[in-house]
Amino acid sequence: MERRIRGRAASEGLAIGPAVILRALEGAHRTKGSIAEEHAALAAAVAGAREAVADLTASLAGDAAELIGFQLALLEDDALTESAYARIERGDAAEDAWRAAMAAEIAGYESADDEYFRARASDLADIRDRVLRHLFGLADDGRLPDGAIVVARDLAPSAFLGVDWSKGGGIALGEGSPTSHVAMLARGRGVPMVVGLGRDLDSLTGVLLVDGTRAEVVIGPSPERMALARTEGDELRHRKAEAIARQHEPALTRDGTPVTVLINISGPDDMAIVPARACDGVGLARTEFLTANLLHDEDAQYRAYAELMRWADGRPVTIRTLDAGGDKPIPGYTVDGESNPFLGLRGIRLSLRHPDVFRVQLRALSRAAALGPLKVMLPMVTNAGELDAARGHLRAVLSDLAKERVACSEPVFGIMIEVPAAALAAQDFAADFFSIGTNDLTQYATAASRDGAEVADYADVLHPGVLAMIAHVVRAGAARGVEVSICGDAAGDLRAIPALLKAGVRALSVSPGLLPQVKAAIREIDLAKLGEGA
Ligand code: PEP
Ligand code: MG
Numbered sequence: 001m002e003r004r005i006r007g008r009a010a011s012e013g014l015a016i017g018p019a020v021i022l023r024a025l026e027g028a029h030r031t032k033g034s035i036a037e038e039h040a041a042l043a044a045a046v047a048g049a050r051e052a053v054a055d056l057t058a059s060l061a062g063d064a065a066e067l068i069g070f071q072l073a074l075l076e077d078d079a080l081t082e083s084a085y086a087r088i089e090r091g092d093a094a095e096d097a098w099r100a101a102m103a104a105e106i107a108g109y110e111s112a113d114d115e116y117f118r119a120r121a122s123d124l125a126d127i128r129d130r131v132l133r134h135l136f137g138l139a140d141d142g143r144l145p146d147g148a149i150v151v152a153r154d155l156a157p158s159a160f161l162g163v164d165w166s167k168g169g170g171i172a173l174g175e176g177s178p179t180s181h182v183a184m185l186a187r188g189r190g191v192p193m194v195v196g197l198g199r200d201l202d203s204l205t206g207v208l209l210v211d212g213t214r215a216e217v218v219i220g221p222s223p224e225r226m227a228l229a230r231t232e233g234d235e236l237r238h239r240k241a242e243a244i245a246r247q248h249e250p251a252l253t254r255d256g257t258p259v260t261v262l263i264n265i266s267g268p269d270d271m272a273i274v275p276a277r278a279c280d281g282v283g284l285a286r287t288e289f290l291t292a293n294l295l296h297d298e299d300a301q302y303r304a305y306a307e308l309m310r311w312a313d314g315r316p317v318t319i320r321t322l323d324a325g326g327d328k329p330i331p332g333y334t335v336d337g338e339s340n341p342f343l344g345l346r347g348i349r350l351s352l353r354h355p356d357v358f359r360v361q362l363r364a365l366s367r368a369a370a371l372g373p374l375k376v377m378l379p380m381v382t383n384a385g386e387l388d389a390a391r392g393h394l395r396a397v398l399s400d401l402a403k404e405r406v407a408c409s410e411p412v413f414g415i416m417i418e419v420p421a422a423a424l425a426a427q428d429f430a431a432d433f434f435s436i437g438t439n440d441l442t443q444y445a446t447a448a449s450r451d452g453a454e455v456a457d458y459a460d461v462l463h464p465g466v467l468a469m470i471a472h473v474v475r476a477g478a479a480r481g482v483e484v485s486i487c488g489d490a491a492g493d494l495r496a497i498p499a500l501l502k503a504g505v506r507a508l509s510v511s512p513g514l515l516p517q518v519k520a521a522i523r524e525i526d527l528a529k530l531g532e533g534a
Contacts (some may be wrong), residue, residue: 005197005204007172008456009215010183013192015170016226019208021138021161021201022115022152025129028136030305032093033278042084045134049076052130056162065387070120071127080105102128110331116504121331149208151201156197165191170210172217179439179450179489180457181327184266187492188273190240197454212275241263244515247278251519253501256527260507262318264487268304271311273512281315282308283509284377284487288328289360292389295322295333295357301364308325309371309455316373318435318487321361321390322417323347323379326440327451333357336372342440342449347416362397369411377435381415384428398413416487420445423469424477434477436508438488442466461490467503474504485509494521502530 029505033036036263053072074080083104104123109121131298133481146167147471152159153174160182163169173184176195186193192212197204208219209229213236218225251259262283263274285308287301294300308317324330333354338344365376378390391413399407417423418437423445426434438461443450445466448458460466470486485507490496492510494517500508501522 001220002225004164004216004218004224006196006216007092007197008178009212010173010176010178010195011171011186011191011193012212013170013190013236014212014229015147015149015168015192015210015393016207016221016229017147017149017169019151019172019205020145020148022133022150022155022202023136023138023154023201025132025136026131028138028450029136030093030095030136035088035091037091038053038088038094038097039085040263041135042081042088042131044076044079045094045098045131047089048134049127049130052134067160071123071130072484074124074127075131095132098131098135099128109119109341112332146511149210150205151208153199153201157185158183160185165189170194170208170212172204172210174198174199177449177451177456177459179443181266184264184489186509187489188266188270190513239520240516243520246275247516247519249519251522252492252520255528257399257501257506257527259501259522260485261515261522262316262485262487262507262509263507263512263515264530265308265512271308272456274515276311276313279315279512279515280507282312282317283317283485283491283507285317285319287320287322288330295330297366298360298367300363305364305368305374307373309368309374311404312372314372316375317496318375318377319365319368320377320379321348321351321358321365324469325350342443348378348386348390349380350381351372351378352386353395358390359393359397359479362394363401363408365400365411366394366401367406369409370407374409375412375433377433378413379437380417380418380440382419382422384425384430387413387415387429389429391399397420414482417441417473418444418488420469423473426473427479430480431482433483433485435482436473436486436505438466438470438486438490441469441488445469461488461493461496467499470500470505471503483507492518494518497521498525498530501525501527521534 034504053075084097085103087100088094091487097411106121106124109124134409147533149167149170149172151172154176155173161175169191171191171193172508173195174197178195183193190209194210194212194215194217197217198405204217205218206220230294251261260280262281263279265282265285269457297427305319325344327340335345397411398408412432414433414435415429416437417426417434418440420441423441433458434515442459444462446458448455448460448462474484484505485506486500487509490500508518
């Protein structure tokens with residue numbers, strides 16, 4: 001008998017496949033054996049993790065391959081396991097010995113003077129958990145069967161990137177949120193995903209149907225339902241194919257109003273998802289992912305930005321300065337132990353506290369601006385003074401570069417509007433453009449965390465209060481004569497697009513995988529006919 005569990009839609013589409021539960025490590029336990037058995041168990045777990053990581057390395061490219069390559073090198077280094085084996089000899093269980101040995105190792109990396117090594121602490125934590133998963137007999141995310149449905153309490157972006165989604169598959173999460181980064185990645189890659197299914201993951205076994213459109217998971221779907229899902233899946237693919245066939249055409253509403261459709265880039269792989277000529281440029285490039293290990297490396301940053309400029313081929317490219325903190329911690333840079341990281345030192349607040357790091361990025365960006373129309377965007381701006389201070393750093397950097405006779409150009413300098421106080425005071429910001437970050441704006445305005453399953457229904461961009469703020473920013477932008485776009489996830493949410501256009505927004509920046517459907521949805525809208533409250 002089939003059973004249905006309702007959750008929240010995080011990425012549309014249908015996937016049918018075998019459930020693979022990725023259990024959280026908390027609460028996992030095993031029975032301790034003799035010293036020899038514990039030694040053998042740890043050796044087998046390290047070997048299993050090494051094999052899984054080696055498989056992964058072969059299938060990845062770019063930054064992801066470099067990250068995993070580092071993990072492989074560590075797993076192949078006996079020095080990492082020696083102190084764990086010594087602890088086992090003294091009577092520790094394999095998991096305790098491994099945890100203690102890794103804790104010492106991670107602490108060493110975290111206190112390193114070199115930024116590069118500090119940033120690697122999170123890779124070590126990843127390795128620690130991979131080995132523990134093998135030790136406890138939990139599935140390792142690197143070795144899922146093709147087309148599997150990943151079932152977990154929550155999923156880290158790195159775990160998502162470790163799965164080969166080209167063979168199909170879907171995601172069913174007990175917790176999580178549609179606005180989390182992993183949900184964004186899933187939408188970008190077209191992986192069906194439902195979140196907020198509740199704590200009882202044990203019932204999600206056997207064959208599962210993930211329906212990312214109806215926001216439900218069916219356990220043991222009947223043959224009729226599977227047939228229906230396959231037909232629906234075919235229709236969806238057909239609609240997508242039609243939208244892709246027209247993705248190069250401009251997006252005009254039914255009544256002929258043009259809407260600018262840009263894309264969001266969250267990592268180098270995103271450039272391969274749509275051709276540049278299908279979009280009007282890049283509305284948001286998130287540099288946390290491009291530069292996590294490169295905070296002091298101006299040349300490496302310049303190369304990454306220059307690659308983006310080359311890809312865009314003359315179209316405007318908006319690159320956001322580092323938005324570390326909140327849901328995007330960078331070990332060794334962001335503050336540990338904040339009581340509420342979303343309300344703490346993040347984005348521009350942190351950049352202004354670290355002018356050395358900030359200026360490296362502004363130098364790399366000013367150099368890249370010599371290559372084409374580059375726009376720099378500041379995240380999490382709250383006060384007009386922050387924009388002034390950031391401009392001060394930009395001017396200083398431009399003057400240094402000119403003295404050094406390094407090719408550079410002054411970039412267009414704008415801000416994200418994602419703090420409610422800034423939204424309501426948008427008229428006071430002398431920025432060259434505004435881009436509304438609806439993910440954060442919505443969570444702050446509705447007092448509902450963007451990654452909290454229990455309050456996900458509250459974090460609704462269609463709340464009249466949030467829409468009123470968006471409309472206010474549009475009016476403030478018009479009064480100042482600057483462009484207003486939306487780069488939060490609402491821009492790619494087909495349900496929200498009519499309301500955003502009704503609020504006066506005419507530029508949307510979306511996850512690249514959604515671009516064809518967003519353009520198709522815009523073509524269906526008749527602005528004159530949008531009803532009250534649409
Ligand atoms: C947003 O907050 O809407 C946004 C685009 O920024 P991020 O999701 O990276 O915080
Ligand atoms: Mg944000």
